[in-house]
Amino acid sequence: MKNRVVVTGMGVCAPNGVGLNDFIRSLQEGTSGIRFHQELQELKFSCQIAGKPIFNDDHLNKYFNSLQQRGLNASGIVYGVMAGMDAWKDAGLTMASKETPDWDSGIIFGTGILGVDKFRESIHLIDEGNTRRLGSTSVMQTMASGISAYLGGILGCGNQVTTNSSACTTGTEGVLMAYERIMAGKATRILTGSCSDSGPYVWGGFDAMRILPNAYNQEPEKASRPMSASAAGFVPGSGAGALVLETLESALERGAHIYGEVLGGAVNSGGQRGEGTMTAPNSEAVQRCIVEAVENAQIQKGEIDVINGHLTATGKDAVEIQNWSAALERSGTEFPFINSFKGMMGHCLAAAGSLECVAAFLQFKEGQVFGNINCEDIHPEILEVVDATKIPRETIAYRPKIIAKASFGFGDVNACVIFKAYKNE
Template identity: 30%
Template sequence: MTSTVVVTGVGAVTPIGGTADATWQAAFAGTPGARTLDNDWAEKYGIPVTFAAQADRSAVDETLTRVETKRLDPSSQLALASAREAWADAGLDEVDNDRLAVSWATGIGGVWTLLDAWDTLKEDGSRRVMPLTVPMLMPNAPAAAIGMHFKAHAAVQTLVSACASSTESIGNALEAIRGGRADVVIAGGSEAAVHPITLSAFSSMRALSRRNDSPETASRPYDVDRDGFVMGEGAGALILETKEHAEARGATIYAEIAGWGISNDAHHITANEPDGTFARQAMERAMEMAGVSASDVKHINAHATSTPVGDVPESLAINAAMGDHVDDVLVSATKSQMGHLLGGAGAAEAILTALALKNRTAPPTINIENLDPAIHLNIVRDEPAALPSGDIAALSNSFGFGGHNAVVVFKSV
């Protein structure tokens, strides 16, 4: 018998909120998170983009000790803070640590630690490089920090699939529970890569918006004048456990995580397959595993990065997967508010998807002034929209460089 897996705790550190609740309230209100950077990077390095969506670190600074902060890369700091919030939110106390696992993700890893160490080596020599440099920069460092803190002995794993990473981590967690390897999994992802090198590299690719005069309106998925994504940073953590385990301890349940699907475009290292064929395939595989049909799906949190070439293939995929029911699906593009959290995006957006089902409300997409005529979706614009009552399902889509496509399906409870 396949276990029913549910979400009982959420935690988030995002550009629009230092906690999951603050992030939800800001998303509900349509609050933009992009700001002009308070540094001299643009002038010093000639970077054509002067803004980003930096994480609200208020809860991180309150949650982590000075020693923890010193020994963790920013990506791990965000991870540990969000995981602690999710754990407290789930009301977990005593658990069987041999049945507790971590499934975490990142797209880039400890870029700040790596490049700071390189600067130290060049300027001060080898002896000044910190002995903890490698444990801090390695991509599995966030997962390891969470695993050690909560004594997760069942497994501690790291998924790295670019911007699909943390959606894959949630799917991996679902399979760990259904496969009998764990009763409780801390799943999610984090990224802290707002750095001169990443801003420069993405700018060179012409992937970033250059609306320096109006950062808050720069991320505009589906708008005809979209000119690139907004670099963001943040983390999202979800506590997943069997429904039986959750009910036995009287836990609050946000939603059921019912299925997930993956595929790969095998098309281009950065560009989406233009027809959305394999994005659709991932959506259909997720729905098949979840045992839902297109008529059950009433909400999608779209990947929708605000890039000229990325938004259309996803819209084609959604239309193909939903068929005649596409007009009944309320589509939200929350990167319009949070920016693109890269490896942390899928987890933060999955949290918003679960909360949308719990609150029966889809958050708005902001900054659409002139809808692209190539987009044919029922987009939630400017104001939240009510979701119907009854048993419904929602999807959270994530797609990444390398052709990675990952989708998770949540059901209402």
């Protein structure tokens, strides 16, 4: 018999909120975490705005001691540790003893690029012949698996501890990887999530590609405009989201709070064939991914009542809506409610999927569908498919039953996961 898998803990380090309470409030009120960055202006970026988590040293001291902070760059690994430890605590779990690992608990925590500032600092020291000044944490901070290794050591997890990386799809893919391992009986619980570095060395390539908006440097909160006719490109973001997945049996035995259930999902790739490229999705692959996710979750297409899309605020948003409509065979007023949280966070790259999965589950908790900001001028091609009432501009009171969450990433890779509200049975 396959194990049922539920979510019992969550944590966030997001541009629009560090910690669940601040994050919930921002989502409910439509508060943007996108800000002007003087550094980007000085470096002559066209887009001088971005989403970056804001916290102070007092907050950092809650997660890292003075020794750990020595030589530690405040980037993706910091965001990931903060979100991951918060999720573990939120689930009511404790660290394993110093002598024996927790063999039943694992970590799947993804990233796109990690420790880029530390890597740059290391190169500089090496070129100057100062290798000995690199410090003991330089390797951990610059290897992709540094985040899962760091969390694994803090928590003492003895099951699978690994890092996945699939561009913007990373976080959503990680949820499915954790779900599949727990469902198959190979682990009791897994901390999953993803993180992304911040700063010019991460965002510079996108600015060079001219796919970021450059007309909103004086009005950063208005720049990220998913589903809008005036969308001018995605705003880069950073941060981390984390979720604790575990068997329903374990959660009930512990008396844990249950945010919701993971029913299943699918991952695939368009192979960069047909209309699919490194930066554009293959629509056939996207539709297949959605359909396969529905089938894997053993639900009907008509049961999905809320979608949290990828929807990055580019010209491809209308195509994504068309793909959802074709895959679910629903349109007009029959289309589910749909939202994108990137209007408030920007596109947090590898962290996007996990942050948005956390936000999706919070809609179960709050009995709400969070609104879409900056889409007062919904793209006309979207309105040909979806009734405007299905794209709420403000948070509405509605208790979702089944939420579909998808991410469609750089390299033509896709992931779609299906979540369900949990009721005591």
